[in-house]
Amino acid sequence: MLKFTKEHEWLRIEGEIATVGxxxxxxxQLGDLVFVELPAPGRSFEQGAAAAVVESVKAASEVYAxxxxxxxxxxxxxxxxxxxxxxxPMGAGWFFKMRIADPAQVAMLLxxxxxxxxxx
Amino acid sequence: xxxxxxxxxxxxxxRTPLHRLHxxxxxxxxxxxxxxxxxxxxxxILKEHLPTRAAAGLFDVxxxxxxxxxxxxxxxxxxxRALETLVPADLLGLGEGRQRYALFTNPPGGVLDDLMIANxxxxxxxVVNASRKDADEAHxxxxxxxxxxxxxxxxxxxxxxxxxxxEAVLGELCPAVASIRFxxxxxxxxxxVDCAVSRSGYTGEDGFEISVxxxxxxxxxxxxxxxxxxxxxxxxxxxxxxxxxxLCLYGCxxxxxxxxxxxxxxxxIGKSRRQGGARAGGFPGAEVILRQLAEGSARCRVGLRSQDxxxxxxxxxxxxxxxxxxxxxxxxxxxxxxTVNAPVAMGYVAAAEGKPGHTLFAEVRGRRxxxxxxxxxxxxxxxxxxxxxxx
Numbered sequence: 295m296l297k298f299t300k301e302h303e304w305l306r307i308e309g310e311i312a313t314v315g316x317x318x319x320x321x322x323q324l325g326d327l328v329f330v331e332l333p334a335p336g337r338s339f340e341q342g343a344a345a346a347v348v349e350s351v352k353a354a355s356e357v358y359a360x361x362x363x364x365x366x367x368x369x370x371x372x373x374x375x376x377x378x379x380x381x382x383p384m385g386a387g388w389f390f391k392m393r394i395a396d397p398a399q400v401a402m403l404l405x406x407x408x409x410x411x412x413x414x
Numbered sequence: 415x416x417x418x419x420x421x422x423x424x425x426x427x428x429r430t431p432l433h434r435l436h437x438x439x440x441x442x443x444x445x446x447x448x449x450x451x452x453x454x455x456x457x458x459i460l461k462e463h464l465p466t467r468a469a470a471g472l473f474d475v476x477x478x479x480x481x482x483x484x485x486x487x488x489x490x491x492x493x494x495r496a497l498e499t500l501v502p503a504d505l506l507g508l509g510e511g512r513q514r515y516a517l518f519t520n521p522p523g524g525v526l527d528d529l530m531i532a533n534x535x536x537x538x539x540x541v542v543n544a545s546r547k548d549a550d551e552a553h554x555x556x557x558x559x560x561x562x563x564x565x566x567x568x569x570x571x572x573x574x575x576x577x578x579x580x581e582a583v584l585g586e587l588c589p590a591v592a593s594i595r596f597x598x599x600x601x602x603x604x605x606x607v608d609c610a611v612s613r614s615g616y617t618g619e620d621g622f623e624i625s626v627x628x629x630x631x632x633x634x635x636x637x638x639x640x641x642x643x644x645x646x647x648x649x650x651x652x653x654x655x656x657x658x659x660x661l662c663l664y665g666c667x668x669x670x671x672x673x674x675x676x677x678x679x680x681x682x683i684g685k686s687r688r689q690g691g692a693r694a695g696g697f698p699g700a701e702v703i704l705r706q707l708a709e710g711s712a713r714c715r716v717g718l719r720s721q722d723x724x725x726x727x728x729x730x731x732x733x734x735x736x737x738x739x740x741x742x743x744x745x746x747x748x749x750x751x752x753t754v755n756a757p758v759a760m761g762y763v764a765a766a767e768g769k770p771g772h773t774l775f776a777e778v779r780g781r782r783x784x785x786x787x788x789x790x791x792x793x794x795x796x797x798x799x800x801x802x803x804x805x
Contacts, residue, residue, distance in 0.1 A: 302415050320415055325650070326460040328750040329725055329757075331779075344416070347779065349725050351459040351750045352650045356416040 297400060298409035303360045304384060307400060314360055315388040316348070316379065319413040325350045327376040332368040332390055339363065339392070341399055346389050348379065361399040363392040430476035431571045431631040439639075439646055447544035449477040452648040462651035463752040466617060467793070470577035471647035472638050475616075479547025480567040480625055481540040483554065489561040493538050496561040497531065500553070502674065502697045504684025508533045513599045513612050515682050517674050518553060523702030524670040525677070526553065528662060532599040532612060539599070539610060541572065541623070543664045571631035575638060576621030576647075576655075578796065583641045584611075584622055587634075591622060595800025605634055616652065618659025618795045657758055658751045660717060660791030666728055666747040667715065667760055673699070675706035676762065678715045678790075683707065714768045717788035718745065718759040718776070724783045725750050725757040726776040732763055733775045736782045742767045745776060751792055758792045759785070 295307040302320035305312040321327070329349040339345045339359035346357040368390045372378050379387035394400060404412065427450040436443070441452030452474070455462060462471060485493040494505035503516040513532035517525050527546040532539040542550045547566075554564045575584055584591045588604045591611060599612040610625040626634055638644055647655075653663070662668045668677055686692045689704050697703075720726055727748045731741040748759025759776075767774060770789050775782040 316415060325454060325458045328460075328752075329723055331724070348415075349750065351463070351654050351752060352453070354725065354727065358415065 296406055297360075297403035298406065299358070299360045299403060300412060301358055301360075302413075303357060305360050305400075305403065307394070310394050310397075311366060311391050312361060312363070312394050312400075313388050313391050314345075314357075316357060316383055317409070317413075318383050321380050321383045321387070324348060324355060325352070327379050330372045330376045330379065330389070332370075332373060333365045335365050335367060337365050338395075339365070348376070357389060359392065360403065361392070362395040364395070365390050365392050367391040428477075430474055431628045432474045432476060432635055435632055435635055436474065436646075441646075441648060444649070446649060447477055449544065451477060452646075454648040454650045455646050457645070459648070459650040459654060460752050462645055462647040463654050465645045466577045466647055466651065466655060467619060467753050468578070469643040469645075470575060470579040470583050470621075470641075471617075471645050471651070472635060473574040473576065473647050473652055474571070474635070475574050475623070476571040476631065477544040478572055479540075479542040479544065479550060480570050480572060481542065481547075481551060481554065482534075482537045482565040482567055483540060483558070484537040484563045484565070486561060486563060493562050494533070496558050497538060498687070498693065499696060500557055500698065501531070502683040502687045502700070502703065503531065504686045505531060505533075505538070506693070507684065507686060510535050511599055513539075513597050513614065517668075517679065517682055518550065519674070519697055519699040519703065520670055521698050522671075523673040523699030523706070525664070525668045525672055525674060526550070526670060528664055528668055530612070530614065532610070534599065534601075534610070539625075541625075545665055567625070569628055570625050571628050573624045573626060573631065573635060573638070574615050574621060575624065575644070576615045576617040576619045578620060579643050580619070580621040581798070583638060583644055584624075586641070587637060596620075596797040598800070605630065605637060607634075609634075613798060616659075616661055617655040618661070618791055618793055619655075620796050620798045653747075654749060654752055657747055657749060657760065658753055658792045659795060660760070662715075662760075663747055672762070673703055673706055673711060675703060676711045676713055676715065680707060710765060712765055713743065713762045714765050715746075715760060715790075716763055716768050716770075717790040717792060718748065718761055718774070718785045719788045719792075720757040720759075720776075721773070721784040721786060723757065724778055726759045726778055726783060726785055728759075730761075730776040730778055732761060732767075732785070733777065733782065734767070736775055738775075742774065754792050760790065763787070
């Protein structure tokens with residue numbers, strides 16, 4: 295199941311685990327990324343809290359935890375090679391996996407057509 | 415995600431004569447100093463920055479202020495002598511066809527703006543920062559009213575062509591540009607229009623700044639961009655290029671509370687304006703500035719390099735170690751340097767902390783990041799200097 299936030303994160307949900315990244319639209323808006331900072335596995339975040347940081351040449355932006363939960367795994371490839379987020383944001387450019395604390399939050403997220411309508 | 419993703423609000427923003435061309439090229443616009451300006455083009459900041467150092471980039475800097483300062487006929491003071499009362503530069507020694515970097519200072523010794531002053535024979539031609547042009551014009555009118563007339567050259571756009579191929583590219587339109595050297599200024603005909611062309615810029619590369627009548631700006635920009643080696647460059651790469659070149663951005667690295675000595679811009683104070691010089695002092699804040707020149711200042715501008723990949727940006731506080739509570743300085747501008755291929759920054763630190771190689775810690779999102787004090791610039795400049803032509 296693929297879900298989106300208004301803040302341009304995507305989640306691929308498999309059971310109780312969500313894989314999280316930023317959308318194609320977000321990477322286009324940010325431009326070339328030069329730095330990614332990921333949360334330590336084991337840390338827990340409330341929905342909407344800043345969980346990761348991406349930096350372009352120009353500016354730093356926070357990536358929010360799209361749901362509450364605990365980080366189970368991070369993608370060190372994007373730390374080593376931030377441009378993966380630009381070249382494959384919905385694939386190899388994923389950020390982290392988290393254990394979903396409250397499945398009710400998932401139901402409130404956007405489906406793909408709604409997200410597409412949002413970014414025009 | 416936060417920040418970064420915000421469309422430019424164009425309410426009340428001015429546009430440069432090249433706005434239509436930028437839009438056609440797919441620019442993303444941001445508000446900057448009251449103008450709607452291109453922050454980047456579709457290829458992105460990295461692919462604007464790197465080709466500028468390797469080939470050539472074209473920048474629209476028409477938002478900057480262009481002014482002509484002329485002596486009043488009834489005044490015995492030349493415009494240069496009058497303007498010397500506002501800047502510590504040697505302007506009487508500035509030959510015709512030459513330009514010089516200068517600073518408007520204030521009585522406490524701070525900097526009101528940094529600017530270029532060119533001797534155009536019958537007048538001085540000034541290029542000032544967009545964010546300061548109204549204030550600078552008012553300052554000039556107020557201080558020089560008796561001796562000079564001040565004309566704002568709003569009928570002119572300003573283009574910068576920067577990079578190692580700038581001479582070859584502009585030379586195809588105007589062969590005479592090859593004969594001028596760093597900080598020379600000439601009136602040259604390009605595409606049949608008289609332009610004020612200087613060999614200067616804000617990237618650390620060789621290049622030209624071209625003051626061109628508004629009506630001729632777009633055709634000239636299109637002609638230059640038609641060259642296969644030239645990329646259009648937005649404000650994002652302009653900032654990363656000038657940062658690597660160790661050049662100050664007014665409002666970040668320079669302001670009313672920073673003296674030229676603290677900013678390590680001693681070279682902008684002419685020998686004749688220093689203690690023992692023919693026209694020592696005589697500019698606002700001279701007492702403070704010349705004392706600091708002789709004795710040193712309590713803080714100084716330094717380069718900073720992160721010891722990991724974390725970009726350190728303007729506003730970060732700097733500490734002596736990972737635990738210290740009292741900062742010893744702060745970062746004034748910083749980001750990723752594409753040519754250096756690493757984060758680079760500039761800031762102000764207590765003089766005792768300013769030795770190259772010294773490790774400090776910048777606070778980034780609550781974490782202390784080790785940074786090394788570094789020499790400026792971060793990249794070697796490639797100015798086309800000529801033989802000395804001045805006394």
